[in-house]
Amino acid sequence: MFIVKHRAFFLWLTGFFLVAAVASIAVFGLKPSLEFTGGSLVEVEYTSERPHVSVLQDVLGAAGFTDASVRESGENAISIRTHTLTPEEHESLLSALTLSVVSPDASTTPFTESRFNSIGPSLGSELAIKALYAIGAVMLTIMLYIAFVFRKVSRPVPSWGYGLIVVVMLAIDIIVPAGFFAAYAHFTGAQADPLFVVALLALLGYCVNDVIVIFDRVRENLQKNKDLNRKEEFEMTIGRSIDETMGRSINTSVTVALALIAIIFFGAEVTRNFAIVMLVGVVVGTFSSIARSAPLLIPIAHRFAKK
Amino acid sequence: MRFIPALGILIIAGLLSWFVLSTNGVDNRFRVKLGLDLAGGTELIYTADTSNLVTDKPGALNSLREVVEKRVNLFGVAEPLVQLEKSSAVAGDVQDRLIVELPGVTDVKAAVDALGKTPVLEFKLVSGQTDTGAATFQATSLTGRYLKDAQLQFGKGQGSAPAGQPVVVLNFNDEGAKLFEEITRKNVGRQLAIFLDGEVISSPVIQEAIPGGTATITGTFTPTEGRDLVRNLNFGALPVPIELSGSNSVGPTLGAVAFQAGLVASLIGFGIVALFMILWYRVPGLVATVALFIYVLVTVALIKFIPITLTASGIAGFILSIGMAVDANVLIFERMKEELRAGKTPHDAAKIGFSRAWPAIRDGHFTMILSSTILFWMGTSLVQGFALVFGFGVIVSLLSAVTITQTFLNTILPNENRGAWKFLLSSGLHTK
Numbered sequence: 054m055f056i057v058k059h060r061a062f063f064l065w066l067t068g069f070f071l072v073a074a075v076a077s078i079a080v081f082g083l084k085p086s087l088e089f090t091g092g093s094l095v096e097v098e099y100t101s102e103r104p105h106v107s108v109l110q111d112v113l114g115a116a117g118f119t120d121a122s123v124r125e126s127g128e129n130a131i132s133i134r135t136h137t138l139t140p141e142e143h144e145s146l147l148s149a150l151t152l153s154v155v156s157p158d159a160s161t162t163p164f165t166e167s168r169f170n171s172i173g174p175s176l177g178s179e180l181a182i183k184a185l186y187a188i189g190a191v192m193l194t195i196m197l198y199i200a201f202v203f204r205k206v207s208r209p210v211p212s213w214g215y216g217l218i219v220v221v222m223l224a225i226d227i228i229v230p231a232g233f234f235a236a237y238a239h240f241t242g243a244q245a246d247p248l249f250v251v252a253l254l255a256l257l258g259y260c261v262n263d264v265i266v267i268f269d270r271v272r273e274n275l276q277k278n279k280d281l282n283r284k285e286e287f288e289m290t291i292g293r294s295i296d297e298t299m300g301r302s303i304n305t306s307v308t309v310a311l312a313l314i315a316i317i318f319f320g321a322e323v324t325r326n327f328a329i330v331m332l333v334g335v336v337v338g339t340f341s342s343i344a345r346s347a348p349l350l351i352p353i354a355h356r357f358a359k360k
Numbered sequence: 361m362r363f364i365p366a367l368g369i370l371i372i373a374g375l376l377s378w379f380v381l382s383t384n385g386v387d388n389r390f391r392v393k394l395g396l397d398l399a400g401g402t403e404l405i406y407t408a409d410t411s412n413l414v415t416d417k418p419g420a421l422n423s424l425r426e427v428v429e430k431r432v433n434l435f436g437v438a439e440p441l442v443q444l445e446k447s448s449a450v451a452g453d454v455q456d457r458l459i460v461e462l463p464g465v466t467d468v469k470a471a472v473d474a475l476g477k478t479p480v481l482e483f484k485l486v487s488g489q490t491d492t493g494a495a496t497f498q499a500t501s502l503t504g505r506y507l508k509d510a511q512l513q514f515g516k517g518q519g520s521a522p523a524g525q526p527v528v529v530l531n532f533n534d535e536g537a538k539l540f541e542e543i544t545r546k547n548v549g550r551q552l553a554i555f556l557d558g559e560v561i562s563s564p565v566i567q568e569a570i571p572g573g574t575a576t577i578t579g580t581f582t583p584t585e586g587r588d589l590v591r592n593l594n595f596g597a598l599p600v601p602i603e604l605s606g607s608n609s610v611g612p613t614l615g616a617v618a619f620q621a622g623l624v625a626s627l628i629g630f631g632i633v634a635l636f637m638i639l640w641y642r643v644p645g646l647v648a649t650v651a652l653f654i655y656v657l658v659t660v661a662l663i664k665f666i667p668i669t670l671t672a673s674g675i676a677g678f679i680l681s682i683g684m685a686v687d688a689n690v691l692i693f694e695r696m697k698e699e700l701r702a703g704k705t706p707h708d709a710a711k712i713g714f715s716r717a718w719p720a721i722r723d724g725h726f727t728m729i730l731s732s733t734i735l736f737w738m739g740t741s742l743v744q745g746f747a748l749v750f751g752f753g754v755i756v757s758l759l760s761a762v763t764i765t766q767t768f769l770n771t772i773l774p775n776e777n778r779g780a781w782k783f784l785l786s787s788g789l790h791t792k
Contacts, residue, residue, distance in 0.1 A: 098613070140469040140604070167614040169468055173605035175455070176405065179447055191731045198730065202723050248673055251735065251746050255680065258731035262684075262724035266691065269720040301694040304640065305687040308633045312683030315629030316676055321618035323397070324676040331680070 057292035060348035067345055070337070071225055074232025081239035083231065086246035089181040091174035093138040095146060097164040098130045106131070109150070116149035124242055127322065130167065137173055184250045188227075191254055195261050196220045199268075206272045209287050209354040218349045219264050226260045226341050227253045230334035234326075243326050252330040259309065260338035263302060264346045270294035271350070287354045299343060306339035366771040369654070369764055376657040383664060390664045395671035395745060398619040400612030401463040402471055406602040408456040421456055423505050424600045428458060431475050437462045458602060468609050481507060481593060483543070486551035486563060495563075497553060500543050505599025506536025508573075512590045515578070526586035528577040530593070537573025545569035561589070622675035629679040630656065637686055641693050643784040644769065648689040651764040655685050658756050663749065671745035681753030687724070688761030691717040697787060706773040706785060714766055725758045 056063060087094055106123045109131060113121040118135055126132040138146065147166065200216035231253065238244060271294045278285050313335065316328035383390035396403055408424060410417055425444050432440040441461040446454055465471050481504030484497035508531045515525040532540055543552070544566050553563035554577055562577045581589065634652060637645035659678065663670060696713030704712065732751030736744055774781055 096614075098611075137606075140472045140607075144469050165611060165613070166466070166609075167611040169607070169609040171468075171607045173405075173407075175407070176606045187734050187737070191734050194730050194734070195727055198723075198727055202719075247743050248676075248746075251673065251743050254731055254735050255677075255746075255750065258728040259684070261727045262687070265723045265727065266720045269723065272719075273716070297698070298694075301690050304690045304694075305684075308636060308686045308690070309680070309683035311632045311636060312629040312679050315625045315632060316679050318625075319621060319628050320625035320676060320679070321621040321672040323618060323672045324622075327673070327676055 056295055056344055057288055057348060057351070060351065063344040063348060067225065067341070070229050074229045077232040077236045078228075081235040083235050083245045084238060085181065086244035086249075087134065087170065087172050087177065088247050089177050089184070089245075091137050091172050091177035093135050093143070093171040094132060094168065095135075095138075095143070095166065096126065096130055096132045096168035097147075097150065098127075098167045099164045101163065103129050103131055103164075109133075112149055112152075113146065116145065118146060118149070121146075131164075132168075138171055143169065143171070180247065184247070187250070187254060188257070191257050192220050192223055195223065195257065199261075199265070203268065203272060206275060209357055210350055211357065214350070214353045214357075215268055218346060218353070219261060219268075221349070222264060222341055222346055223257050223260055225345075226334060226338045227256055229337045230256065230330050233333045234330050237326075237329065246326075248324065248327040249330060252327045252334065256331060256334035256338060259335060260342060263305070263338055263342035266301060267294060267298050267342055267346055270298050288351055291348070291350060295343060302339055302343050306335050309335050363771050365767045369767055373654045373657060376654075376661050380657060380660050380664065390667070392660075392664055393667050393669045394615075394619065395669045395674070396461055396463060396608070396615070397610050397672050398615045398622070398670065399463050400466065400610050400615035401461065402465045402468055402607065402609040404460040404462070404468075404471065404475065404604060405606035406458040406460070407605045408458055409601045409603065410456055417456075420505055420599045424602070425458065427599065428460060428475060428602075432460060432462065437465055439463055457605075464612070466609050466611055468607055472604060472607070482555040483540075484553045484555060485543070485547055486553055495551075495553070495560075500539075500552075502532075502536060502539045502543060503599065504593070506532050506539060507593060508533045508536070510590045510593035512583075512586050513576075514583075525578065526581060526583050528586055528589055528593070530575045530577065532573040532575070534573070537571070540573060540575060541569055541571050618672045622672060626675060626679050626682075629682055633682055633686060637689070641690075641787045643772070643781075644689075644693045644696065645787075647765055647768045647772070648686055648693070650768065651689065651760050652682065652685060654764055655753075655756055655760040656682065658760065659749075659753050662752055662756065668748050668752070669745065670749070673743070674745035674749040677746040677748075677750035678753060681750055681757065684728070685753065685757035685760070688717070688721045688757060689765050691721055692761070692765065693787070697785075700777060700785060705775055706777050706781065707770070707775055709777075710766070710769040710773055721758070721761060725754055728754045 103125070106125060109123045110121070113123065113133065118133075121133050121135045124132050124134075133146070135146070151163065196213075196216040196219065198216075199219050200213045203212040203215045206212055206215075234243070234245070234249065271291060274290050274294050277283075278290065310332060313328045313332045316324055317332065320328065379390070385391065408421060410421070421444055425442055429440075429442045432442060440463070441459075443459050445457045445459055447457060460475060462471055483500050483502040485500060486495045487498040488496050490496055510531070511529045513527045513529055515527050548566050548568060551563045551565050553560045554575075555561070564578070577589075630652070634649040637648050637652075639645070641648065659681070662668070668674070692710075692713050694713075695716045696709045699709035699712050700706065729751060732747045732754065735747035736751065773785075777785060
């Protein structure tokens with residue numbers, strides 16, 4: 054009952070998170086990765102100590118790669134982002150890097166190239182458009198699906214009301230981790246890559262599952278009240294449903310969080326940012342479904358009760 | 361007799377483990393296929409310029425794929441993959457793409473050079489002369505895309521070719537043969553020039569209509585030149601010009617490190633989820649862990665059997681699905697606890713708990729399947745790798761939650777809740 058009683062507080066808290074997230078996106082921005090904008094990424098792993106970033110920046114500038122941005126990555130690797138390189142430009146970039154290091158043994162190269170991604174601008178913009186469509190399509194299908202499975206529950210909230218709330222919540226559920234990522238990326242140099250979009254989409258799936266469990270309980274309790282001819286305030290029904298499902302909501306998010314922590318600490322480098330975004334999203338999403346979904350139903354119910 | 365279904369599941373699990381463990385040999389066809397990001401290699405994305413194609417675009421693109429495949433094989437790569445792809449219609453003009461995956465190759469430039477040279481073979485009729493005496497040409501519809509193959513032969517001293525003179529024999533496919541016959545029939549007496557990459561290499565006079573789809577080029581080339589020409593024609597003449605629009609290459613060490621990390625994370629992820637479930641839910645938690653283990657076996661077997669190419673993002677999807685797969689069990693156990701508290705026998709509690717939890721399990725899994733379908737449709741290999749593994753994982757988890765956990769609980773739960781069972785069936789920090 055605690056959450057229903059203090060629902061105004063939880064709504065304000067939500068508002069606060071939302072404003073903070075939007076502000077973070079507005080201030081830091083979500084920098085799209087080269088998969089979306091087009092461009093090239095070269096990653097080289099040095100066998101001996103890597104040169105200083107500013108040295109490499111100068112070397113590349115002198116070789117004509119004035120737009121190159123050099124960053125340290127991993128323990129002894131360097132990643133370089135530039136415009137989309139042709140295979141020839143790629144070769145000359147590598148030879149510029151080779152010449153920049155005075156190798157103690159001329160027969161060995163000072164580094165090995167561990168990654169080279171190059172994406173033309175048209176491929177990039179296509180992916181960006183697809184990503185936006187995918188997020189929209191997922192939200193819409195989820196809303197329709199919820200409205201469909203709750204079609205028999207029309208009192209006191211019409212079934213599309215459940216669908217609508219779920220979509221509003223889902224929007225919050227992905228805006229908050231996106232805001233977190235904007236701040237995180239600002240300090241670590243991470244970029245919003247396709248896996249970031251995947252994380253948001255997977256979160257949509259996860260959070261909706263969470264909300265469904267609670268709404269399913271509301272649905273069941275409403276039915277029970279009707280069968281037993283019991284009068285109960287809608288607030289009470291919702292409060293009871295939340296209490297009854299809280300154990301499950303928390304335990305499931307604990308298991309998912311444990312799996313994600315395994316990815317963050319032991320998994321591959323490429324999936325680390327993905328797991329961090331997911332982890333924030335799962336925590337927010339669980340909070341969101343416990344603390345917001347049902348309380349949001351109450352005002353809607355009141356509105357419809359008046360009619 | 362109620363242990364028979366559980367025994368059946370255990371036997372199936374045993375067979376699955378045998379399948380998963382015994383099919384890891386290098387030559388085994390059920391060995392897990394690793395994506396380029398884990399195995400190391402290069403992916404090249406070409407855009408095909410189909411603006412000049414008027415008829416039979418799919419045919420031309422297919423023969424493009426075949427020609428590139430031949431070149432890739434010539435390049436000497438194990439298990440290459442060449443496939444056609446259309447760009448998404450949502451992003452404006454639909455482009456045709458050719459994706460080439462070269463496992464183990466990290467020299468992008470060498471690969472691009474070997475594949476990307478686009479010798480274009482054309483046949484043009486000499487239509488006249490300019491004022492300076494240079495020939496002018498009139499294009500015909502006959503091009504390299506109708507070429508079946510080319511062979512190098514040596515003249516036997518008959519006809520136009522002197523003995524020992526290299527002769528390149530072109531064999532057209534059925535369509536090409538028809539075109540060639542038609543062109544030669546209509547233009548007897550005219551010169552038909554053969555162009556390679558926009559250069560005339562030979563322009564013989566048409567003596568008579570040539571049926572059968574075979575043409576010979578008797579240029580003045582050395583045997584070496586003749587051999588190169590044949591090779592270029594066989595492996596080189598692209599029916600459609602292509603342009604490199606993207607490439608991804610991952611070194612073998614980076615890939616191996618990522619794969620190793622993915623494996624370790626999977627094991628640890630499974631381990632801590634299992635530990636949590638057993639500590640919190642006790643006997644049902646143990647049952648859920650066994651079910652989760654079988655879930656992992658089934659998913660891995662599916663990945664091997666279908667086969668699904670495993671990428672770093674696919675492994676992340678797999679680990680995530682381990683965390684989510686227990687959700688159905690958690691739902692059932694929480695419901696079971698409520699029924700136990702209401703005084704039901706453990707056996708009935710499991711039964712009722714399951715049927716109460718089912719609508720939520722069904723709806724939740726269904727929306728996750730929906731989202732992974734949409735993710736798969738979104739497209740790039742990175743995203744698809746995740747969506748495929750995650751989607752299959754969700755489907756398998758739905759089945760395992762329904763069948764495995766329920767069967768085991770049915771088998772081991774007692775009819776009365778007393779003694780040690782009271783502790784074993786409660787959860788969390790409670791002792792009874």
